[in-house]
Amino acid sequence: MLAFRNAMSPIRNDCRRGAAMPSLSPDQSPLPDVSLLAGLATPLWLARAEDGVVLWLNGAACRLLDPDAVGGPLRFTPAGPMRETAVPRDIGIRGSGGPSVELTVRIDPAPGRGLLLVEGLADDTAHRELARLKAREAELADTNRRKSDYINHLSHELRTPLTAVIGFAEILRDQLLGPPDSPRYGEAAAQIVAAGDYMLELINNLLDLARIEAGRLDLHEEECPLALIVDATLSMMAVRAERGGVAMSARLPADSPTLWADPSLVRQMLTNLVANALKFTAEGGHVTVSAERDADGGLILAVADDGRGMAPEQIPRALTAFTQLHDPATVAERGSGLGLPLTAALIALHGGGIAIDSAPGRGTTLRLRFPPERVLGPPLRPIRP
Numbered sequence: 001m002l003a004f005r006n007a008m009s010p011i012r013n014d015c016r017r018g019a020a021m022p023s024l025s026p027d028q029s030p031l032p033d034v035s036l037l038a039g040l041a042t043p044l045w046l047a048r049a050e051d052g053v054v055l056w057l058n059g060a061a062c063r064l065l066d067p068d069a070v071g072g073p074l075r076f077t078p079a080g081p082m083r084e085t086a087v088p089r090d091i092g093i094r095g096s097g098g099p100s101v102e103l104t105v106r107i108d109p110a111p112g113r114g115l116l117l118v119e120g121l122a123d124d125t126a127h128r129e130l131a132r133l134k135a136r137e138a139e140l141a142d143t144n145r146r147k148s149d150y151i152n153h154l155s156h157e158l159r160t161p162l163t164a165v166i167g168f169a170e171i172l173r174d175q176l177l178g179p180p181d182s183p184r185y186g187e188a189a190a191q192i193v194a195a196g197d198y199m200l201e202l203i204n205n206l207l208d209l210a211r212i213e214a215g216r217l218d219l220h221e222e223e224c225p226l227a228l229i230v231d232a233t234l235s236m237m238a239v240r241a242e243r244g245g246v247a248m249s250a251r252l253p254a255d256s257p258t259l260w261a262d263p264s265l266v267r268q269m270l271t272n273l274v275a276n277a278l279k280f281t282a283e284g285g286h287v288t289v290s291a292e293r294d295a296d297g298g299l300i301l302a303v304a305d306d307g308r309g310m311a312p313e314q315i316p317r318a319l320t321a322f323t324q325l326h327d328p329a330t331v332a333e334r335g336s337g338l339g340l341p342l343t344a345a346l347i348a349l350h351g352g353g354i355a356i357d358s359a360p361g362r363g364t365t366l367r368l369r370f371p372p373e374r375v376l377g378p379p380l381r382p383i384r385p
Helices: 059-064 125-174 183-213 226-236 238-244 263-279 314-318 339-349
Strands: 002-004 044-048 054-057 074-076 085-094 100-109 115-123 222-225 247-251 258-261 286-293 299-305 353-359 363-370
Touching (some): 183 339, 226 247, 226 263, 263 363, 314 353, 339 363
Antiparallel strands (some): 044 054
16 A cells, blocks of 8 residues: 655645656756656656655646645555565555545656656556445345344244234133133143243343344443352253253352352343253253353353254354354254344453354353453362463
């Protein structure tokens, strides 16, 4: 990239005359005869090789460059002496209209001692801007496509439990299960509650993501005993785990620390990770929650399962909102696809990060890292570097 520096210049530019004519001091070597180059349509600069100071430019260059910028040292970035290059190279300069102008140039030795002639071969500004616009258009089109796909999926996710609510409510209304005191009515009511809870969780996740993206989700920080949060989460998920035939356990030291964080958001993050592990773990599998310190004093909270795992190319998509991992083996499983993206956003609010270690057939381990400044209480056994 070429850059101009405003400085005292050995020339006086008059671009209105079509070329900048040099005004040299007595101790400067005379410039070569450049009269034949003045009227050429190709932008040309004549510069000193030792410091890049522009000594002359023709009319085409005057019309291309910012008049306030010419006359100073013309240097490549990073700053340094200009050197001959026979191979055309791309540069960016400040144009006469203010915006950057993209050029392909060649630098040749000019007639005269210690001079270089910079030749503008092509003005690629329009082509490059068009390429940038096309790339941006493709990016927006891909985002809109993913959002449309996600809305279709979300509509299905809401319609399924809503249909269950309506169906079981009609059963209760019409007393289709026998006498009013039949225990089957209690089971129908439980199905209504479960469907309502799922829809509420889905809507809350959507609202939380929207608040995070808008910068309106504030942390309400206080001391959060890690052991209590883990126990409460596993207790809440016990029914779901039992229904799927998956065992759960926690491996926490007796002196597990306290976090300085938003307790409701920590519970939400851990719940999302456990729910994700249960969803992709087959009957007879196992989910484990553990915690340990890393080498820097931060806390790693991990959820590991022995489920089907993910392929490497699926891992980045798992952390992207409006994206579903359409696995034929799991297409019938209920899930909004918001759990991991939301968790990634929530741990980022706490100054931490999320990592995924997974492989097909080997299960998945999801790790949340809380920075050292959020870890209180007795230290855990450090992880070996």
